Amino acid sequence: MRVAVDVGYGFTKAVSGSGGRACFPSVAAPHRGDVLGVAEVVGIGRVGHRVSVRYLDARREEHLVGEAARESFLASGFLGAEKPENLHNLLLLAGVYLVGGGSTGQFPEPLELAVGLPLAFYRSQGKALRERLLRLKAWVSVDGGEERCVSFSRVLVLPQGVGVVFHQGLPEGRGYAGVLDIGEYTTDYLLVDLETGKPLAEACGSVQAGCHLVGHVVSVAWLQATGEPLPPRLLPGVLKDLAEGGRTVFRGRELDLSLAYRTALEQAAETIARQVLSVWKDLTSRLAVTYLAGGGSLLLGDALAGRFPNPVLVSDPVFANALAYLEALDGSR
Ligand SMILES: Nc1ncnc2c1ncn2[C@@H]1O[C@H](COP(=O)(O)OP(=O)(O)OP(=O)(O)O)[C@@H](O)[C@H]1O
Numbered sequence: 483m484r485v486a487v488d489v490g491y492g493f494t495k496a497v498s499g500s501g502g503r504a505c506f507p508s509v510a511a512p513h514r515g516d517v518l519g520v521a522e523v524v525g526i527g528r529v530g531h532r533v534s535v536r537y538l539d540a541r542r543e544e545h546l547v548g549e550a551a552r553e554s555f556l557a558s559g560f561l562g563a564e565k566p567e568n569l570h571n572l573l574l575l576a577g578v579y580l581v582g583g584g585s586t587g588q589f590p591e592p593l594e595l596a597v598g599l600p601l602a603f604y605r606s607q608g609k610a611l612r613e614r615l616l617r618l619k620a621w622v623s624v625d626g627g628e629e630r631c632v633s634f635s636r637v638l639v640l641p642q643g644v645g646v647v648f649h650q651g652l653p654e655g656r657g658y659a660g661v662l663d664i665g666e667y668t669t670d671y672l673l674v675d676l677e678t679g680k681p682l683a684e685a686c687g688s689v690q691a692g693c694h695l696v697g698h699v700v701s702v703a704w705l706q707a708t709g710e711p712l713p714p715r716l717l718p719g720v721l722k723d724l725a726e727g728g729r730t731v732f733r734g735r736e737l738d739l740s741l742a743y744r745t746a747l748e749q750a751a752e753t754i755a756r757q758v759l760s761v762w763k764d765l766t767s768r769l770a771v772t773y774l775a776g777g778g779s780l781l782l783g784d785a786l787a788g789r790f791p792n793p794v795l796v797s798d799p800v801f802a803n804a805l806a807y808l809e810a811l812d813g814s815r
Pocket residue numbers: 489490491492493494664665666667668669692693776777778779780781800
């Protein structure tokens with residue numbers, strides 16, 4: 483079985499050769515069980531995914547992963563550029579399981595896996611990541627399902643963003659195609675020469691700017707409007723409210739942050755555009771098309787569209803990387 487997982491700073495996206503799909507926030511928290519003892523009576527609110535992992539060395543871990551973990555005081559997500567091995571493994575294993583990967587029985591069948599790395603880290607970390615994942619083996623169960631063994635017979639590590647353009651297909655013509663993969667903390671960008679079909683090395687890379695900038699601006703606006711800082715674990719809920727109409731709730735009253743929200747989108751788009759365009763410089767004049775991918779293209783696409791020539795939103799932008807990785811697994815056999 484073939485699986486591809488895009489473990490992003492914000493969201494983990496997984497797809498399988500048989501059409502399975504999963505997407506959840508890249509956040510985990512220790513699972514403390516039904517602490518109130520009321521689950522049987524009233525159920526529990528957003529349980530999300532309960533992931534149990536048993537490693538070869540008998541280590542056993544129980545975690546909440548995704549939406550439910552966000553609400554925990556003990557939630558941890560990716561903070562810096564590095565993705566700690568434990569959290570990365572946990573999110574990867576949960577993604578693989580949720581798209582149907584892993585097998586039961588005495589002689590479990592290993593999977594073929596494709597994952598990605600931001601362009602900026604591809605060269606320095608690609609080989610080590612591949613070797614680490616080839617050694618990974620664990621028994622996984624999600625949401626109380628059957629325990630399945632997950633291990634990999636083949637691991638392909640690919641540079642983020644590069645596959646998106648090939649999955650999308652390049653247009654005929656002259657000049658360059660630009661690609662922006664706008665994520666939570668990073669935006670990967672590349673330029674592909676339409677005549678040779680090859681990326682231009684000096685015009686490809688990653689900048690540390692993405693959708694999280696919107697949250698920063700909104701948090702400042704919240705502080706100004708309410709006189710209190712916005713606790714980080716409330717931010718996703720507030721952003722969801724604002725996306726639906728610019729209003730949220732604060733201590734029993736409606737809080738209109740629509741202007742601040744629109745400003746936040748514009749400022750985030752401006753920061754990303756400025757950083758990418760400062761690398762592309764004069765090459766920008768020969769852009770035939772700019773492809774927008776990644777979840778951030780849904781949030782910031784409109785604001786970015788006016789800042790790049792001939793912007794085109796790729797199909798299925800959130801899963802674009804994961805689908806491209808899966809395709810690469812087929813192509814490189
Ligand atoms: N349907 C949607 N509508 C609006 N915004 C969306 C939608 N889906 C995702 N997003 C935005 O995209 C962001 C996540 O994008 P994505 O999953 O590409 O990031 P990531 O890959 O986890 O991050 P990175 O590439 O930095 O590692 C979310 O924080 C959200 O702001």
